[in-house]
Amino acid sequence: MHPLRKQRLQQVILIVVAATVVVGLVVYMLGQNANYFYTPSQIAAGEAPKGVFIRAGGMVVEGSVERAPDSLDVQFSVTDGASILVIQHSGILPDLFDEGEAAIAAGIVDENLVLQATEVLAKHDEKYTPPEVADAMNQAYERKQEQKQEYKPKQQGAQ
């Protein structure tokens, strides 16, 4: 390789490496701040600032959605598997919002660690399934649950 070209190749590599290091450091320092939302564990641990507009997200707990009969007020809980966060909201929820699905809420955490949300978004996962397959999977899951329940009393009877 021509020495001049070699020198220019070194310069090009230097540009890319320098840019990577600079941006890498910035990203590293931004750290958690670049997260779009806090997890329920972080809020329970007091890591999220109170009285400031934040976002929180997690899986909507089964059976936790309570709608007011005479208004759009709704209360539900989200979990990340470790902690549970209660969210109160007044408004229409997105179509994909459902129990057992991920959701993100934006608002202010009050003293009782309840998120007063002004906006609720549904988060979609990376899985795509046709309805028939989803139905079949749900039925198989339910059957498994039933079998488990049937199995338990027998075990107790034997003891």
Added chain:
Amino acid sequence: MNWLSNWSPSWQWFHRLGSPRWFYQTTGRWLPWLSLLALALLGTGLVWGLGFAPQDAKQGNSFRIIYLHVPASFLALAGYYIMAIAGAVGLIWKMKLSYMVMKSAAPIGAVLTFLALFTGAVWGKPTWGTYWVWDARITSMLILLFLYLGVLALQYAFHSNEAGNKASAILALVGTVNIPIIYKSVDWWYTLHQPATIKLTSAPSMHPDMFQPLLVMILGFYCFYVVALFLFTRAEILRRERKTTWVKALVLGESQS
């Protein structure tokens, strides 16, 4: 860097590759076949994906926008590497053709990035409940759009081609940092955007009936990208080499026949 000098005894083949005339003639022979292939793949993929693939259990039919969104995003990212590598080759070997490829990749990439952002917004409204959020994935994708536009703008910001080439190549190289960030943003941070469905290391988290047309669309977009890049580069070759005898002869020959 002694390994570089021992790497190849002759760089002749590489320099022949950089001849605009050779590129123009070779791509001229390839273009009809590539265009046919791209049309066939895109046609098949679109009809299959939009018409015959099953709908999603939760999203219904709105998930079908994936057949445009994912291929466009793929090529928006892959195209940036092509642009940056072309810029680097131009900087190191002072190859005219390489800069022409770099300049041609910029508008194509910008359009694909815009398409990815636009289809994402259209899908986001029914799925998430909003057109736009400032999460890491979507924001880094917006930066990619600005990088493409920046490379394009720098090309026209200088009177001499040479200065513009150098400036845009350096911007393109600095911007490569953004590409791995876009890829990994969904894993590094909690984003509203879901993680990747198609992974190199494991099977796609998508039913095969839905995945197969998507794969056809991705291949079709790759072919379409190559066709577009060839067409843009050929136009740029004619513009920049207009004073050479072979371009004059080509244009005169075409107008006579």
